[in-house]
Amino acid sequence: MIPGSPDEREDSWEHALEMQRLQPACAAADIELCELVWDAREWQIEDFDAFVVGTTWDYQEKGEVFLARLAQIESLRPLFNPLATLRWNLDKRYLHELAARGVPTVPTLWVETIDPAGLEHAFELWDCPSVVVKPQVGAGAWRQAKIERGARLPAAHELPLGAAMIQPFLASVQSEGEYSLLYFNRCFSHAAQKVPRLGDYRVQAVFGGRESQYQPSAEELRTTQSVVDTIDGPLLYARVDLMRLDDGQLALMELELIEPYFYPEQGPKLGESFARALGVMLAGVRD
Secondary structure (H helix, E strand, C coil), rough: CCCCCCCCCHHHHHHHHHHHHHHHHHHHHCCCCCCCCCCCCCCCHHCCCCCCCCCCCHHHHCHHHHHHHHHHHHHCEEEEECCCHHHHHHCCHHHHHHEEEEEECCCCCEEECCCHHHHHHHHHHHHCEEEEEEEEECCCCCCCCCCCCCCCCCCCCHCCCCCEEECCCCCCCHHEEEEEEEEEEEEEEEEEEEEECCCCCCCHHCCCCCCEEEECHHHHHHHHHHHHHHCCCCCCEEEEEEEECCCCCCCEEEEEECCCCCCCHHHCHHHHHHHHHHHHHHHHHCC
């Protein structure tokens, strides 16, 4: 994600845009925000006062190594968000837990692997023409696929490697898209509406998705605030992603606590909100 790296991702411009907002605001708050590659070894943990997990968008491919690195960091320095929160959020079964607490979520089947029997069960359960399959540990539409009823399975390299989730395809994604609401230190900052390009269902910019600023309703803010408030402990940032179900209700698609993109173009006060929240976190640690 850092410009100039030998294997720079094509969406690294999003990281650069985010840092253009965060670094000056942090500097104004007397905080130096440095960019580090999480699994590089040329930097020392002891050289920094605290760590923030940013656009670590390859963590899902080496989850245990990622968690081990975070544990090493937190053993020596404060980590935001804390490791316990990140570990809980890493496996998307947290959605099952939130649903049990009464949070409206997208209907989901949890399976050990993607196979024809499990898919047919999903089609029958929801009486739907298509479903979306995702890894239980994943991000950025990695190994995610949309499957039509009666169609052949995609190639193995396009499917989740193991434990997966199956959800009904929501037609609203192509007309309305997805909503992301950003919170810093549990305070609402801004929101974005994300829509896919014509003929696709993935809202990420790397797949042609586009974003616009969104003003959530009072009810939507109450709903997302209640989701954020379910999380214990310090919370530097949280992104609540919502989609509309076929019955018109907005439901939680994901609660991003590990490496969410902050949509800086839709949040004119992003830098100040982030720096203020980080300052509170650091002050709490020092006290």
